[in-house]
Amino acid sequence: MNIESILKISSDLSLSKKAVINVLFTYGLINKTLNDVLKPFDITIQQFNVLRILRGQHEKPISLETMQDLMINKMSNTTRLIDKLVKKNYVKKNINKTNRRKIDITITHEGLKLLDIIDAIIDITEKKIIGSLTDEETQELIRLLGKVRLIAN
Template identity: 25%
Template sequence: MSTTAPDDLQQQHPLRSLEEEAVLGLYRTSQLLLDLNEAFCRERGFTLAQYNVLRILRGAGDAGLGRNEIRERLIHRMPDVTRLLDKMEEAGLVRRERSATDRRYVPTVLTERGQALVNELDGPVVKLQRSHLGHLSPGQLHTLIETLAVIRSRLESE
């Protein structure tokens, strides 16, 4: 049985609005998903931010992306992407090479090891996501996706 935000938070008084309850529910759900995904990554010896970069760079293809482009695509914003990329380069997951045409541009690309790791994670990530959301019907998932997109669109325009 699911609980509402006031129940989860052990509130003695009702929340002020449905919007407040919805926002608190989103925060709590987001944090639970974040905690579970971070634990998944930690068990495998890397961070959720590193997995996010691997996924982003795989999607970028052979041309790679510059630091700022990676920063813009990260799900969770972080101030020091350079340090994150340094650690990933030391681990042999990514490689950075200065552009021959623009010395200021330093694209980051996956190494063979980074590509293998992100590919190896595809199955376990799908399994993890199904364990989190597989109890929802396709219709519920579509509604959730569409509702979140509408919320994001509004927030991005403010």
């Protein structure tokens, strides 16, 4: 079904507008699907992203600024996001030893255990989301989105 029918748009849209609306609408659907899968674990897709970034640091602490740079969705409320994960005991914050104005962030054992459980569920969900595409179509989608990012960045 085309985007005009889905959103009940009666006017003619330019090709660029159709493309952007399609990307935004699809992003919303994917985001909702992933958040729905994570809901039973009481975390959001942004919190899951933070935990994956921290796991990738292999127990090496990172600063809030570095965390923001590595996140998929750049947002101003990263501090609040981290604080929620601290309350859930998935993340630790410590004052940096060389610069007391900075905070070091690390993942806890509980955070790693949660990721072990969630990873398989997210993998299955991502495969379902892309399931209607062939491997070649998936590669082409990745290539085309990469081209769009070059201009939008």
